[in-house]
Amino acid sequence: MTKPPGSLGVLEDVAAQLAGIAGNCPAPLPAPAAVAVFAADHGVHAQGVTPWPQEVTAQMVANFLAGGAVVNAFAAQLGADVVVVDVGVATPYAVEQTDRLLRRSVRPGTADLAVGPAMTLDEARRAVEVGIEVATALAADHGCLVSGDMGIANTTASAALICAFTGTPAPAATGRGTGVDDPTLARKVAVVERAVGRLPGRPGTPEEALATLAEVGGLEHAAIAGFVLGAAAARVPVLLDGVIAGSAALVAAALCPTALQYALAGHSSAEPGHAPALRALGLRPLLGLDLRLGEGTGALLALPLVASAARALQDVATFDSAGVTEKN
């Protein structure tokens, strides 16, 4: 290629990873892309870990379907499809199932992880299977999958998963999410500490990973873990959003370590737990914009970088073909 070796920096790694995923060089363009927004509620909301009312999860599902959210704006700008997957929204909402809204609720929100298991092992497994199913279906006609999430209070479950899987202390993994004040943050840290304290230790086997997920995770975390597994099984790259996806990817990696070879980290979230999660996963985030919105927005923004890396391998002339002299 008519460029100095290494001069495309991180994008050279991305291009190599895409070629590895495709088993072909150059890899096909990662297009079209589909972002799956997994939505669910959290019993831990009862602990006052967020200033947002729980019904906002359902209201935002309606907003996604009306095209009014940031993920819709970014998807429109970047040419991606948006699919909403209800894996456990608590508040009823009046939107029918379509191909843009998959109603796959496992239960109407988790139980309160502050006081007991968030869900049963069977519920966790079913939520993972929803993610696998969605990835498999989308991979049939998409070249890139993008993870998204919506769930009021879901950064609490993410922090608990990150502590459980990486050994990070709760204060270092727990953040202000969508913007909580100091007393709320202190409550959130205490809740995470209490929940993680119930666990027998760092999960070492897939069975222990599933048990950890059931104890302190969320339904959308389980589904996104399955989404990563399903993308890998379909040999399609999957772009991860922020701290929710990062914590879910830790579950996926514990269930099947090689699945992460198909994953790229779209961005580094402003949430403090995201960095230790990415370190444990060995993923380098493509963007660092201090985003903390979720919905898949940070992953979507990285999509043009991934597409451009693939495009460079496809289009760029060689020194020979372009008649450009190589360096001495």
Added chain:
Amino acid sequence: MTKPPGSLGVLEDVAAQLAGIAGNCPAPLPAPAAVAVFAADHGVHAQGVTPWPQEVTAQMVANFLAGGAVVNAFAAQLGADVVVVDVGVATPYAVEQTDRLLRRSVRPGTADLAVGPAMTLDEARRAVEVGIEVATALAADHGCLVSGDMGIANTTASAALICAFTGTPAPAATGRGTGVDDPTLARKVAVVERAVGRLPGRPGTPEEALATLAEVGGLEHAAIAGFVLGAAAARVPVLLDGVIAGSAALVAAALCPTALQYALAGHSSAEPGHAPALRALGLRPLLGLDLRLGEGTGALLALPLVASAARALQDVATFDSAGVTEKN
């Protein structure tokens, strides 16, 4: 908007800047975009500061016009136009002037800045005027301008400009460019030190800035400084590429400080001089991918971020209109 305040991080600053530039909120989308690749040669090539032969500049001009370079691949992927502007290519090449190749050569490469002024004051002024002219013309039918550059040995002139305008010591501002070995890097640092040593001091007035540019700069640096001024005069955002654009923007800021309000830094280059240049300019780079290719590639990659920031302001529903409850 249906998102927590601040949750779009840096993109909220970008959206506000775009609205300020447009004098309207929401700002129009920064589209279509045009990248102007300013190409020129450097007399300092004679000092052995790069392993690439000088004729590569002309060969790459032909490659840009044939669509075979990385900037072409990225522009195709991201929907931008590419215009090549010859402000001083040394080697003759057999491509006619078209609307995609503007032949505006001020002189066939600078003189060797290691031993004397790179160009005369009048040549520097004329190269700046080329940049203003190109920006003015492109702004007539483009919503975003993107700076690009091509010039074998041009990181040497960039390092000298950064030292001259920011006071950074030569070893901290001089890098390996497209990939030079240790002896070449040592020669490069010595050349930069010697050139900057001839200057009377940090430029304080526009006249002194132009004199500094003429003494140690390059023709494409001058043109890109003019490009930034022209974009500002036309009230169009201009996305800066790496260290060449960063050093040129220092010249533009010294000529007219308010012009930088129209500029965004696309990325942080792997070249060490770029960081002190951006600090002096007060610009935060949107991407950090360790790119060091030039051509406008890093700025182009940031274009979807800028467009998405604008798109969010245009499309996203309010809490009221979407029927979403605000936080307590």
